[in-house]
Amino acid sequence: MATESASAGTLDLEVLAALEFPIVHYEVSREKIGEYVAAIGDRNPLHRDPAVARAAGYRDIIAPPTFAAVFAALPFRRALADPDWVARSTIDPARLLHGEQRYEFIKPVIPGDRLIVQLIVCDVEDKPAMVLLKAATRVDDDRGERILEGQMTLVLRR
Amino acid sequence: MKVGDQVPPLTRRIELATLVRYAGASTDFNPIHYDERYARAAGLPGVIGHGMLAMGLVSEAVTDWVEDSGLVRSLTCRFKHPYHLHDVLTVTGEVVGIDDGIAEVALRCVNQDGVEIIGGASATVSNADRSDSDV
Numbered sequence: 001m002a003t004e005s006a007s008a009g010t011l012d013l014e015v016l017a018a019l020e021f022p023i024v025h026y027e028v029s030r031e032k033i034g035e036y037v038a039a040i041g042d043r044n045p046l047h048r049d050p051a052v053a054r055a056a057g058y059r060d061i062i063a064p065p066t067f068a069a070v071f072a073a074l075p076f077r078r079a080l081a082d083p084d085w086v087a088r089s090t091i092d093p094a095r096l097l098h099g100e101q102r103y104e105f106i107k108p109v110i111p112g113d114r115l116i117v118q119l120i121v122c123d124v125e126d127k128p129a130m131v132l133l134k135a136a137t138r139v140d141d142d143r144g145e146r147i148l149e150g151q152m153t154l155v156l157r158r
Numbered sequence: 159m160k161v162g163d164q165v166p167p168l169t170r171r172i173e174l175a176t177l178v179r180y181a182g183a184s185t186d187f188n189p190i191h192y193d194e195r196y197a198r199a200a201g202l203p204g205v206i207g208h209g210m211l212a213m214g215l216v217s218e219a220v221t222d223w224v225e226d227s228g229l230v231r232s233l234t235c236r237f238k239h240p241y242h243l244h245d246v247l248t249v250t251g252e253v254v255g256i257d258d259g260i261a262e263v264a265l266r267c268v269n270q271d272g273v274e275i276i277g278g279a280s281a282t283v284s285n286a287d288r289s290d291s292d293v
Contacts, residue, residue, distance in 0.1 A: 032183075036184070038179070039182070039183035040214040044221055056228075058228065062227060065227060065230045066214040066217040066218075069213070073210075077185065077186070094200035097237070101213060101237075103234075104232045105230055105233075108227075157201070
């Protein structure tokens with residue numbers, strides 16, 4: 001397999017445990033929910049038709065639960081898009097995999113929601129062929145109501 | 159809803175267009191999900207699908223079944239094995255417990271060879287005590 005090169009970088013557990021991510025503000029749009037449900041092939045009318053959603057007691061269409069994938073990981077994605085952050089992080093994005101994901105859905109997400117997304121590192125676990133990075137997501141709306149909580153485990157292959 | 163109830167299976171074939179569309183919708187543009195050469199250089203056997211897309215299918219199996227997706231309280235997935243282009247993914251699930259109106263549903267997602275792509279998955283759904291005629 002690949003040999004270590006000086007520029008490849010080595011995962012540094014202390015650096016990983018101290019990683020910080022930007023707080024992201026995200027406004028939910030009807031179009032983005034539509035794009036998401038089309039991409040996964042979801043046909044549920046609650047996610048597409050405001051009249052059906054209102055008849056079910058919602059103010060508007062609701063996003064499917066895993067629409068969270070669009071906004072909950074944004075602090076991490078924004079960080080990965082910053083070459084300086086990546087260089088400091090000791091993470092090689094090409095060797096990064098998603099190991100586990102948990103979401104708790106507290107309030108349905110609807111178009112027009114202004115979300116505030118925060119991500120913090122909870123745990124770094126050293127394994128022979130990889131490091132497991134566990135991080136918690138908190139998503140609130142702009143009135144301070146909790147929308148969602150999440151926990152993700154990222155697999156950083158050596 | 160009662161213990162032993164089955165979630166109707168959901169099956170989806172994964173093509174490059176599926177992954178490109180999902181990348182655009184989710185804004186997860188990691189090239190391991192659409193660029194064969196990049197994926198191989200990263201030590202993978204080829205392009206692999208987004209874990210979160212497979213989790214989306216697990217979620218969809220549940221929401222197609224309960225219809226009111228706002229009843230889903232939590233969802234947990236372990237990404238056990240990568241999936242690839244042309245794979246056919248199937249999600250199945252079963253109610254394994256009901257406590258205080260909250261149903262716990264055990265779920266898995268396998269490929270066409272029966273390999274678990276997502277295992278040890280679970281969802282919790284509220285209003286489990288409503289009558290069957292409401293489901």
